[in-house]
Structure formats: C-alpha cells, structure tokens
Amino acid sequence: IEASIPQPLRETWRKLAATEFKGKEEFQREVVRHVETTLARSMYNCDDLAAYSGTALAVRDKLVVSWNKTQQHQTLQDQKRIYYLSLEFLMGRTLDNSLLNTGIKDTAREGVGELGFRIEDVIDKEHDAALGNGGLGRLAACFLDSLATLNYPAWGYGLRYRYGIFKQEIVDGYQVEVPDYWLDFNPWEFPRHDVCVDIMFYGYVTKVSDNDGKISHLWEGGEIVQAIAYDVPIPGYETSTTNNLRLWSSKPSSGEFDFQKFNSGDYEGSIREQQKAETISAVLYPNDNISAGKELRLKQQYFWVAASLHDIVRRFKKSHRPWKEFPDQVAIQLNDTHPTLAIVELQRIFIDIEGLTWDQSWDIVTRTFGYTNHTVLPEALEKWSVPLFQSLLPRHLQIIYEINLYFLQGVEKKFPKDRDMLQRVSIIEESQPQVIRMAYLAIIGSHKVNGVAELHSDLIKATIFKDFIAVFGPDKFTNVTNGITPRRWLHQANPKLSDLIASKLGGYDFLKDLNLLKGLEQWVDDKEFRKEWMEIKLAAKIRLAKYIRDTTQIAVNPHSLFDIQVKRIHEYKRQQMNIFGVIYRYLRLKQMKPEELKKQVPRASIFGGKAAPGYWMAKTIIRLITAVGEVVNTDKDIGDLLKVVFIEDYNVSKAEIIIPASDISEHISTAGTEASGTSNMKFVLNGGLIIGTCDGANIEITREIGEDNIFLLGHLAEDVEELRHQHRFGKVEMDPKLRLVCDAIEAGQFGDPNIYNGLISALTTGCDYYLVSDDFSSYLATQDLVDTTFKDKEDWATKSIMSVANMGFFSADRAINEYADTIWNVEPTPQKK
Ligand code: 475
Known part of the structure; x- marks a missing residue:
C-alpha cells in the first residue's frame, strides 16, 4: 500500500498527521476551539452541556487517531477477525470511559477545572446510548471493551436505532413510557455515507438453467432499502487498539423516490x-426475554444481517484468497438467535452469487458461525411464521427448507425409522401456521453452541436442545460463563474503591488481570484498610441517598441496610417475592413493641427496572412496589426502620451510581430460569454481598467466593419440575406467611386491591409457575440471617473484602479469552507503540 503513494507526498502527510494529546494545554486548546468554532459559543454562554460537547469532541478527535492506526494495522496483519453480531449494544455513556481507557482523565479534570467546570458535571451531561434492553445488550458492550483491551481484531455489528429503549417515568405509581430520542448530539459516531448496501425484501424467485443445464435461482422484483454505516470507535484500556462498532441505519434507496x-x-x-424505509432502524423492540414475532422485527434482523455479511464478504474478497479459507479469516458470533438469518444469507451469497456448490458452501458456513444462547424461557425462543417468511424472504425460505432436508436426511441415517425424532429436531414446527425454529437453525448452522453459565449450559443440553446432543454429540455444546468489564464496573463506577485497591496491590494492573485481586486477602486484617474500605461503601451510600432524595423526595438513612434489586421487571426474576417480603416485614414491624423495634436493623429496599410496555403483570409489580412505598414511607411508627424506593428509569449510567452503594443485592430468580445474570457480578465486585437462589452465575460466584460469603435460598433447579407438577394438581398449600401478605393486599392496605388481582391469582389459580410460595419462607429466613450478619460490622467487612478478592474469574477478559480459544481460534494483534 505504501508504495502506491510517492515519497514526498507521504512525508507531507506524515508531517501534518493528527497526533495524540501532548498535555493539558493542548487538551484545553482543543476543548475551547470546539466550543468556539464547532459549537459557535463562547466563554459567556458555555454551560455544562456545551462544556461536555466541547470536551467530547476534543476527546473524539484523538480517539480517531488510534482508531485509524488500529484499522490499518489489522488490515496489514491480515489475520482472522471476530465479528460480533448483536441486535443490542447497551453502551451507556462514552466520555468517562474514553478518558479512563486512554489515560487522560486527570488531564481532563485539571483542564476543564481551569476552564471553570467540574469534570463530574461535564460527564453527567451525556445522554446514555441505550441500544439494548438488559443483560444481553450490556454483555455485548462489556465484550467490546474486553476485545479491544485484549487487542483482538474484532468488529461489532448492530443497528443504529433512532430511538433506544424508552425512558421510564413513574406517574401516580405507574410506569409510563417516553420515547428516547438520543441522536440530537452524538459525537461518538461517524457516518460513512460511502459505505452503503442495497437490501431487498419481498419479490419472487425464478429458476433458470444455463446451457450446461446448471440450475440457479434469481431473487428479484422486491423492495429495496439502503443500509448506511455509522462507525463508533471502541478504545481498549491502556492499549493503542481501538476497534470498530458498525451500526446500520436504513434509508430509502435512491430508486424508491x-x-x-x-x-x-x-x-x-x-x-x-x-x-417506510426509515422505520426499519427507527426503534429498538423493548422486550427482554420475550419474542414478539412482528414483521418489522424480522425486517430489522434481515436488514442488519444482510448489510453486515455484505461488508464482511467484501472485506474477505479484497484478500484474494480461495473461498475455503473464509473460516480462517472470519469468525462470526451470533448473540442469541436474532442474527440467525446470517447463516442462510451467507449460504445464499455463496451459492446464488458466488457460484459455489451447496456442499462447499455449507462447509464454509458451518465453520464460520458460533451461536450463544441466553435463555431457556419458552416465550423468548424465536419462531417465525412460514407464511411471513414466504412473503418477506422467499429465497431464504427455500434455502432453509434445503438445510432442513439435508439435516433430516443425516438424522434419519443415524436414527432410522425414528419419526418422532425427525419431528422433534426439524427446523420446521408443524403447527398452524408452520413456524421456523430459529434456535434449531442456529445450532445446525454453527460449529459451536454455548450457554452463558455452567448451570445454564448444562440445562440447555438436558432440556431444550437435548435431541441435538444425540445428533451432533456433546462436543458441539460448551459453556462460556459471562463476565463484566472491571474498567467500567469498578474503575469508572467506583474510582475510590479502585484507588484503594491499587494502593494495596501496587498499581492498577488488576484492571487488566482481575485475578490479581486475590492479593487483597493479605490485607483483610489490616485495620486501617478495613476502615477505608467501609468508608468508601458508606460514601457510595450517601451519594445514592442524596440521589434518591433529589429525585423522589424520600429520605433514606445512609446507615440503614441498603437492599437493592435493579434489573428488568419480570415474573421469573421475582421482584414480586421481594416486595411481598417487604410487606411481611412491614406487618411484623407494626406488631412490635418499642423495645423490640429498637433491636431491628433499619433497611432501605431499593428497586429499579423497566417493564416491557405490553407486559401487564410486570407493570402491576411496579405499581405494588410504589404503593407499598407510599404507605410505608409515610408511616410514623416505622421511620427509618423501613423505606421503599423505586428509582425511575434504571439504565447504565444510573447503575454506575447504584451498584457501588449496595450492602445486599437480590438475584432471586426461580432456579433454572436466569441464564447467568451479570449484575450479580457487578455488585459483588463493588463489595456488596448478595442474596440469591442457586441459579445462573450465582452458583459459580458461590464457588469462587465461598458459601460463607453469600446468602443462598430456595429450591434447586432439579426440584422445579416436581414442584410445578404439585401446584398443577392443587397439592400445595400457600405458605402461611405469604397468605398474610396476600390478605393485607386484598384488605386494601396498599390501595385498591383489584389492581393486584392478577398478581395474587398467579399464585393461586395460576399454579404459581415461578414458585414464589415454595421459596417464600426460605427467602424470609435468609433475609433475617442477613440482618443478623449485618449487625456484626466486622464480620460484614471481612465478607465484603474476601468476596472482592475472589472475583477475578468474572472479568469479561476471561470470558473473551475463552471464546477466542475454544470457539473463534483467534490470536490477539497487539501493536507496538
Ligand atoms: C439473560 N434478551 C441473563 C444475559 O447472557 C444473562 C432481548 C431481545 C429479545 C429477547 N430477549 C432478549 C435476553 O434474552 C437476555 O437479555 N438474556 C439475558 O442474557 C447475558 O446474564 O441471565 O436473561
């Protein structure tokens, strides 16, 4: 490439090339330049928002330098790249993260300080990039951070939604959804108007045969929409690697006017x-762990997958390698089944456009893809109706039929005459109408399938994908336990704790090798250290208490036990069990004599999370939480002993304030339902203890930190089937304590009881599918144990420190290295400085 540009020209460009910041003064000059020229403001009308904008633009200019270098370097290296396909990237804010990852936060703090601003206020002006619902989307964001930090050549591919997840307002105790228009000012994206791809929908397929009688398929006559690329730089921590996240935006193709x-x-x-064309990338579907089956959603999936594959194939073609080397250059990871169409699209490109045979093509395809499953909930497994497919993607439907045919022929050979088996594993479900089982297609078209925590990976093998073990053998299925990035979830969210840890471990290396936290064990008995540790926790609680007072007018005592459950509202996550427990506590307090009351541990029960707009039961749970708060928080007998708070609009930036402030957090899903959970890891990494069920990653957290340091409760996954069976046959009496709670609700203690009919009947006539009744007494007893333990401040501090010291395993870096080793077969590409 070098030689194509004459020497003198090259030198001129080099001399003028953009460089990284050389110090505070240059940083300031750039901020002021952007405020004065890009924004056309001045010192007289520069508010916090303008200061944020100027700072962000200055930082962004510098990110571009390492970003360009990384992309050039990776192209020259010409080795295998990872492509992470995810319909959701829940990035949160970028400025603080960029400052920390590029090591210029101190410069920025001083720099904006001298210009009259506090860096915290400036950072706080940024709008979250909320292109995701919950765990799956945030995992993708953590993985991007690790991929860059570990110097893997990797690209994320997603959709550039004009509206991210809705903003939640609480009005009269109910959730109200407000659109999240976040693109007013987004300095972190770069439109690539030259990178555009035509994507077709609908149309028809004709068969044509050439002179040799070779048959090929023409898909034509459909509607065309254009995909435009928007690129977002992803800087790694303390490395010059800056990877790319490419988000596609839809617009009408020029021919459509x-x-x-x-x-x-x-x-x-x-x-x-x-x-109509623009609606494709207009809005993120706000459902977590549920598949709505809408045509527009399928359009989004194909639009994004087709644009991404076009891009990937074009990049591969530039290398002039033979097609069979495609899987040596390309690893594509499917984040759940949302991008499963990529399998079909790549097969289509190879056979319809590039002229490969079916077998050549299918071999390449299956060596390219890996599929990650994130849930076993039946309502979340994607199934698309065949008639819908027939109209929207007629050629893809043909290819799916063919994939299925060859697959079933193989199964038939292995299990002759087992018609039941054939029906069970078929990609097509024989329902009315027929539907396509996307998870099955993803399994058949990938070389590896993984779950996201050990229990979950075992469960998918034993239940929803059982037959596929028989077909493919066990080696195709594996586990990669989730992880979180310690950069955002410790260093950025809790800088004081990060600094304290660094002071004991002799630097910040633990942020790149989280196992180094183990070194904290040596300090567990150090008085001064323990004191500082607990002071940092208290400071985080004071900060959260202030936030709660400012936003809800509720005064919580920072010395009370902060019990936090923040996550999407879902029956399987059992926020209802938590609030029933709060009600039980309240009823008990109301019965106590003054001398007894004095012995109680004051508590603040803090909730946060969004309900999918159409999820009635989840919305009812929110209403019950706010109603209980209205009663309890104003009850003079109770005072500080119990406060109930619902924090509006839980999102990534709020999580950064909330998570460092927990004493205890709740991860109490019905055993076997939460695939992994990742906030459990974040809370423990910040010195909070957890109360949880034997579910998802809670089990591995217990293994790592020791069972003395976690409060486990409830039945095991293996008991669930039998318990549900008993409920269905009416063999379970409701737990008497839960009965008391229901009676109080039904008596109208928390307002109109009719509101909660659905919630209560789910426990009775609804057969208590999530087994609240079965786990309730265990839950209450465990909460009592939490109280007792909390009274012993020294014991609590020891548990907190020992837990953090043993959280190394849950770094997303470890998870990414496992993917690279066992699924992608990719090596890092570090650059020399
Ligand atoms: C699991 N989301 C967590 C996390 O692995 C796990 C999004 C769109 C449509 C349907 N569903 C989704 C999920 O399924 C999801 O977020 N799953 C979560 O993935 C990361 O830690 O246990 O519930």
Whole structure:
C-alpha cells in the first residue's frame, strides 16, 4: 500500500498527521476551539452541556487517531477477525470511559477545572446510548471493551436505532413510557455515507438453467432499502487498539423516490415510501426475554444481517484468497438467535452469487458461525411464521427448507425409522401456521453452541436442545460463563474503591488481570484498610441517598441496610417475592413493641427496572412496589426502620451510581430460569454481598467466593419440575406467611386491591409457575440471617473484602479469552507503540 503513494507526498502527510494529546494545554486548546468554532459559543454562554460537547469532541478527535492506526494495522496483519453480531449494544455513556481507557482523565479534570467546570458535571451531561434492553445488550458492550483491551481484531455489528429503549417515568405509581430520542448530539459516531448496501425484501424467485443445464435461482422484483454505516470507535484500556462498532441505519434507496407522484403534486405520497424505509432502524423492540414475532422485527434482523455479511464478504474478497479459507479469516458470533438469518444469507451469497456448490458452501458456513444462547424461557425462543417468511424472504425460505432436508436426511441415517425424532429436531414446527425454529437453525448452522453459565449450559443440553446432543454429540455444546468489564464496573463506577485497591496491590494492573485481586486477602486484617474500605461503601451510600432524595423526595438513612434489586421487571426474576417480603416485614414491624423495634436493623429496599410496555403483570409489580412505598414511607411508627424506593428509569449510567452503594443485592430468580445474570457480578465486585437462589452465575460466584460469603435460598433447579407438577394438581398449600401478605393486599392496605388481582391469582389459580410460595419462607429466613450478619460490622467487612478478592474469574477478559480459544481460534494483534 505504501508504495502506491510517492515519497514526498507521504512525508507531507506524515508531517501534518493528527497526533495524540501532548498535555493539558493542548487538551484545553482543543476543548475551547470546539466550543468556539464547532459549537459557535463562547466563554459567556458555555454551560455544562456545551462544556461536555466541547470536551467530547476534543476527546473524539484523538480517539480517531488510534482508531485509524488500529484499522490499518489489522488490515496489514491480515489475520482472522471476530465479528460480533448483536441486535443490542447497551453502551451507556462514552466520555468517562474514553478518558479512563486512554489515560487522560486527570488531564481532563485539571483542564476543564481551569476552564471553570467540574469534570463530574461535564460527564453527567451525556445522554446514555441505550441500544439494548438488559443483560444481553450490556454483555455485548462489556465484550467490546474486553476485545479491544485484549487487542483482538474484532468488529461489532448492530443497528443504529433512532430511538433506544424508552425512558421510564413513574406517574401516580405507574410506569409510563417516553420515547428516547438520543441522536440530537452524538459525537461518538461517524457516518460513512460511502459505505452503503442495497437490501431487498419481498419479490419472487425464478429458476433458470444455463446451457450446461446448471440450475440457479434469481431473487428479484422486491423492495429495496439502503443500509448506511455509522462507525463508533471502541478504545481498549491502556492499549493503542481501538476497534470498530458498525451500526446500520436504513434509508430509502435512491430508486424508491416516486417522481411521478411528486410531479403530479402528491408530495406526501412521494415521501411515504421513504418514511417506510426509515422505520426499519427507527426503534429498538423493548422486550427482554420475550419474542414478539412482528414483521418489522424480522425486517430489522434481515436488514442488519444482510448489510453486515455484505461488508464482511467484501472485506474477505479484497484478500484474494480461495473461498475455503473464509473460516480462517472470519469468525462470526451470533448473540442469541436474532442474527440467525446470517447463516442462510451467507449460504445464499455463496451459492446464488458466488457460484459455489451447496456442499462447499455449507462447509464454509458451518465453520464460520458460533451461536450463544441466553435463555431457556419458552416465550423468548424465536419462531417465525412460514407464511411471513414466504412473503418477506422467499429465497431464504427455500434455502432453509434445503438445510432442513439435508439435516433430516443425516438424522434419519443415524436414527432410522425414528419419526418422532425427525419431528422433534426439524427446523420446521408443524403447527398452524408452520413456524421456523430459529434456535434449531442456529445450532445446525454453527460449529459451536454455548450457554452463558455452567448451570445454564448444562440445562440447555438436558432440556431444550437435548435431541441435538444425540445428533451432533456433546462436543458441539460448551459453556462460556459471562463476565463484566472491571474498567467500567469498578474503575469508572467506583474510582475510590479502585484507588484503594491499587494502593494495596501496587498499581492498577488488576484492571487488566482481575485475578490479581486475590492479593487483597493479605490485607483483610489490616485495620486501617478495613476502615477505608467501609468508608468508601458508606460514601457510595450517601451519594445514592442524596440521589434518591433529589429525585423522589424520600429520605433514606445512609446507615440503614441498603437492599437493592435493579434489573428488568419480570415474573421469573421475582421482584414480586421481594416486595411481598417487604410487606411481611412491614406487618411484623407494626406488631412490635418499642423495645423490640429498637433491636431491628433499619433497611432501605431499593428497586429499579423497566417493564416491557405490553407486559401487564410486570407493570402491576411496579405499581405494588410504589404503593407499598407510599404507605410505608409515610408511616410514623416505622421511620427509618423501613423505606421503599423505586428509582425511575434504571439504565447504565444510573447503575454506575447504584451498584457501588449496595450492602445486599437480590438475584432471586426461580432456579433454572436466569441464564447467568451479570449484575450479580457487578455488585459483588463493588463489595456488596448478595442474596440469591442457586441459579445462573450465582452458583459459580458461590464457588469462587465461598458459601460463607453469600446468602443462598430456595429450591434447586432439579426440584422445579416436581414442584410445578404439585401446584398443577392443587397439592400445595400457600405458605402461611405469604397468605398474610396476600390478605393485607386484598384488605386494601396498599390501595385498591383489584389492581393486584392478577398478581395474587398467579399464585393461586395460576399454579404459581415461578414458585414464589415454595421459596417464600426460605427467602424470609435468609433475609433475617442477613440482618443478623449485618449487625456484626466486622464480620460484614471481612465478607465484603474476601468476596472482592475472589472475583477475578468474572472479568469479561476471561470470558473473551475463552471464546477466542475454544470457539473463534483467534490470536490477539497487539501493536507496538
Ligand atoms: C439473560 N434478551 C441473563 C444475559 O447472557 C444473562 C432481548 C431481545 C429479545 C429477547 N430477549 C432478549 C435476553 O434474552 C437476555 O437479555 N438474556 C439475558 O442474557 C447475558 O446474564 O441471565 O436473561
């Protein structure tokens, strides 16, 4: 590449090339330049928001330098790249993260300080990039951070939604959804108007045969929408590697503008088609762990997958290698089944466009893909109706039928005459109408399938994918336990704790090798250290208490036990069990004599999380929480002994304030339902203890930190089936304590009881599918144990420190290295400085 540009020209470019910051003064000059020129403001009208904008633009300019270098370097290295396909990237804010990862936070703090601003206020002006629902989307964001930090050549591919997850407002105790228009000012993205791909929908397929009688398929006559790339730089921590996240935005293709209508005066009609094209990337579906099956969602999936594959294939073609080397250059990871169409699309590209045979093509395809499953909940498993597919993607449906045919022929050979088996593993489910089981397609088209925690990976093998073990053998299925990035979830969210740890471990290396935390064990008996540790926790609680007072007017005592459950509201996550427990506590307190009351541990029960807009039961749970708060928080008998708070609009930036402030956090899903959970890891890494069920990653957290340092409760996954069976046959009496709670609700102690009919009948006539009744007494007893333990401040501090010291395993870096080793077969590409 070098040689193609004449020497003198090269030198001129080099001399003028953009460079990294050389110090505070240059940083300041750049901030002021952006405020004065890019934003056309001045010192007289520069508020916090303008200061944020100027700072972000200055930092962004520098990110671009390492970003360009990394991309050039990776292209020259020409080795295998990882492509992480995810419909969700829950990034949160970028400025603080960029400052920390590039090591210029101190410069920035001083720099903006001298310009009259506090860096915290500036950072706080940024709008979250909330292109995700919950765990799956945030995992993708943590993985991008680790991929860059570990110098893997990796790209994320997603959709550039104009509206991210809705903003939640609480009005009269109920959730109200407000659209999240976040693109007013987004300095972190770079439109690539030159990178655009035409994507077709609908149309028809014709068979044509050439002179040799070779048959090929033409898919034509459909509607065309254009995909435009927007690139987001992803800087690693303390490395020059800056990877790329490419998000696709939809717009009408130039051919779609209806000039005839326009000329005849129907201006509105002429732009109607255009608007239709733009709706594809307009909005993120707000469902977590549920598949809604809407046509627009399928359009989003194909649009994003087709654009991404076009890009990947184009990049591969530039290397002029033979097709069979494709899997040596490309690893594509499917984040759940949302991008499963990529398997079909790549097969289509190879056979319809590049002229490979079916077998050549299928071999390449299956060596390219890996599939990660994130849930066993039946309502979350994607199934698309065949008639919908037939109309939207007729050629893809044919290919799916063919994949299924060859697959079933193989199964038939292995299990002759087992018609039941054939029906069970078929990609097509024989329902009315027929549906396509996307998870099965993803398994068949990938070389590895993984779950996200040990229990979960075992469960998928034993239940939903059992037959596929028989077909493919056990080696295709594996586990990669989730992890979190310690950069955002410790260093950024809790800088004081990170600094204290660094002071004892002799530096910040633990942020890149989290196992080094083990060194904290040596300090567990150090008086001064323990004191500082607990002071940092208290400071985080004071900060959260202030936030709660400012936003809800509720005064919580920072010395009370902070019991936090923040996550999407879902029956399987059992926020209802938590609030029932709070009600039970309240009823008990109301019965106590003054001398007894004095012995109680004051508590603040803090909730946060969004309910999917159409999820009635989840919304009812929110209403019950706010209603209990209204009663309890104003009860003069109770005072500080119990406060109930619902924090509005839980998101990534709020998580950064909330998580460092927990004494205890709740991860109490019905055993076997939460695939992993990742906030459990974040809370423990910040010195909070957890109360939880034997579910998801709680089990591995227990293994790592020791069972003395976690409060486990409830039945095991292996008991669940039998318990549900008993409920269905009416053999379970409701737990008497839960009965008391239901009676209080039904008596109207928390307002109109009719509101909660659904919630209560789920426990009775609804057969208590999530087994709240079965776990309730265990839950209450364990909460009592939490109280007792909390009274012993020294014991609590020891548990907190020992837990953090043993959390190394839960770094997303470890998870990414496992993917690289066992699934992608990729090596890091570090650059020399
Ligand atoms: C699990 N989301 C957590 C986390 O592995 C786990 C999004 C769109 C449509 C349907 N579902 C989704 C999920 O399924 C999801 O977020 N799953 C979560 O993935 C990361 O830690 O246990 O519930």
